[in-house]
Amino acid sequence: MDAIFSSLDVTYFLLVSLGTIIGILFGAIPGMTATMAVAVCLPMTYALDLNHGLALLLGLYVGGISGGLVPAILINIPGTPSSITTTFDGYPMTKNGEPEKALKIGIASSLFGGLFSAAVLFYFAPTLADWAIKFSYVEKFLIILFALTVIASLCKSMLVGIFSGVLGIWVSLFGVYDMSKGGNGELRIIPEFMSTYLENGFSLLPLLIGLFGLSVIFDEAQKGVRDEPADNVKLTSGRRFQWSVFMGQFANLIRSSSIGTFVGMLPGVGGSAASVLAYSQTKNFSKDPGKFGTGHPAGVIASESSNNGLTGGALIPLLSLGIPGDSTTAVLIGAFTLQGIQVGPLFIGENRATWDIMMIGLVAANLIMFGVMYFAIRHIAKVITVPKYLLYPGIMMMCVVGAYAINSGIMFDVWTLFIFGLFGFLGTKLGLEIAPFIIGFILGPSAEVYFVKSLESFGTLTIFFTKSPIAVFLWVLIAISVGYSIYSTRKAKSHERHAGNGEAFAK
């Protein structure tokens, strides 16, 4: 107990606050991520003791994940890959004159998701870690397949959506089949002369901000730059934020936070899958699925509570098995390594004080994140009142800096940004669906590795159906997801037909 009190000093909470604020800034700048924030600040922890170092890093982690909602809602550019689904309803809310409301919903949902996952981490970490190891290559592949099937429910046209998703997977496989993931080290799809640039394929973040950010700027450039604020929206022309918006959303909050925590604790599945799964499940369970994508608060709640649910989830395998749950906790483990502390199945039992201090830091980071963002939101939201001719060059500059910085100064990443900006601009005009493309791109490499490794390990395709009861259960979920997508598409078409007939009759 003394060890806990001696570490919980003013400096500790100052470091959590500092980390959270820096993290929010990293998350809010397109192209910069929570992982980057933790990696940049990791060497600083060498000069601190473990608990103070962790205070800083946990703040960065929570802040970085949460900050991604700001650009996603205000300018339709996801600050982090896990906030892609926040753009689906967050940005339409901004266009409807409710940016402040959308941001506050997102922040409150983030707080709920963060605290929910922290509670799960605290009470169930070792038990859940034991359960998580029952997910072998086969089950992980099926979870990714499940996340991929939701593409169908996220797009306007199912066929085009599936095509876009498959295209995304194909593009994600450019380059070498990485030996560090157990691959054969051979170059695929691209010709040898391109290997200098594409040996490791296209980087995710330049591609992401190219598709979401630059393509919009190209579109605006085509229309001609005018003086009015972006999308001619006002800060509070729509309905103001009231806590009553969460009425009837408790199930959504619990389900989405649980999905975030669950996906977070499965190493190698990836954070983006969490928000995609949570968003699509909320849509599927909704009485008004048609409202999603038009500025429905439930969409923002699902996305943000799930991506913050990841934080506690990803710490479960890290602290119970010594295995990081996502890319950020993979960097976070460095703080332990630098201090010569082993993280493994006995870590919690042998380092009870550090464990308790970490939990306090995690809760504090979530509360500080909420305090900082909730009360600063009025000022942050003013971004959208900046005239386009000032806003867009600023965004473009941040995009270029972010793309260049993401892999420590690779110029090809800036070209990736422009290539996919142009691809997004032209693709949208041709009817291509960007969200399924990007989801395919993000999930493609993991799907490939787990599919190939399953076959290498078991040698037969039937293993995907017979491996375990979990695999069977996942197939049931996949079947329901696909079936429901087909049903809702037919239902929507039938509605359109009836509406069309009604109009014709009225005429």
Add this chain to the structure above:
Amino acid sequence: MAAELIFNLSKETSKMKKIAVGLCFAVSTIAAGISDQAIAADSPLPSNVRVVIGSTSTGGDTYQVSAIVADALAQKLRINAKVDAVGPTAAFQAIAKSDDGSTIMLFHDQSYVGHLYGVRGFSDIFKEYKIGPTVAINPGDSFLVPTKSPYKTVDDLIQAAGHDKRIRVAIQPGGTSALGYTALKNAVSVRFPGKEGNVVAVNTGSQADKNQLLFDGNADVINGSVQANEQYTRLPADDQKAMRFVWITARKQTLEQANPEGLGQTSREQLLAFATPAASVTLDGTKDWAFDKEFFLIYNKDMKPEVVAALDKALAEIYAEGTIQATLKKSFFIPNFMPSAEAEKYLKEKNDETKKLIDKIR
């Protein structure tokens, strides 16, 4: 409880005073920093040095050794040294562009083992780059089986393969873990000629994936490390995650230099039971194969000689002072400084020996 809080508050006040004093100290440090810049200007090294490493992980041994060495160099030469975990391909590309010492690379034996295995992105470092000094050894490279496994020792594994049992070894292809697999296969071929095909590699990536293969029963033995797996070896036998060491690849004389307390709850003496000669993996029927995973600096081929000499001199002084040894040993590394020329000759010989083994079993 209240008394504890009051006590803590008074402690806080005193801490705030300390912070104020610290701020004054920081201001004076900045002033001193200006004179440090002047000292750095005398050194042939730039005042900002980027240490790229051949791993993308910040939780692994390469980052840990690099952080310790970079910190020591920064203090010694009064420069800024930043470790960048960029991975092998990007690291080699980065040093290929820098001959003034602003970017140097720190990596381990995989830098040449990758080339020997024909891994894409690895070239002959002895021809394409300049070899810098060695700095440390990680003696923790090891192989583990489930606690409930019928194979209790590495000899059991060799015997089983020799008697037509299929032994699946989870490794990362092209790395130092693959070298252990090759050595195991070679030992089977020496003791049971023609049976080496019974040792098969299960190629995988991270330590998490290797552990998972063991939990799933899809591998009989995995490559791991004392640092990453020691806690798993202390779990009760009925735990699905429980493992046991069967082989530590480091040389006996290297492991003997570790602190007597070893790592975690496993002492040096206990660890020595898994290294040669107690755990024997023969090279040729007469002597055992053992391998120290060594970390060393790699430079641009045309690195300025004065920069090479300055780094050699600085590291020689750092190791002579002796503080770095304690830091390295605390994290279960064995200090192993060898200046550039000596290191190049030594590593080239190691490369040639390793090549013979790989070529033999290919």
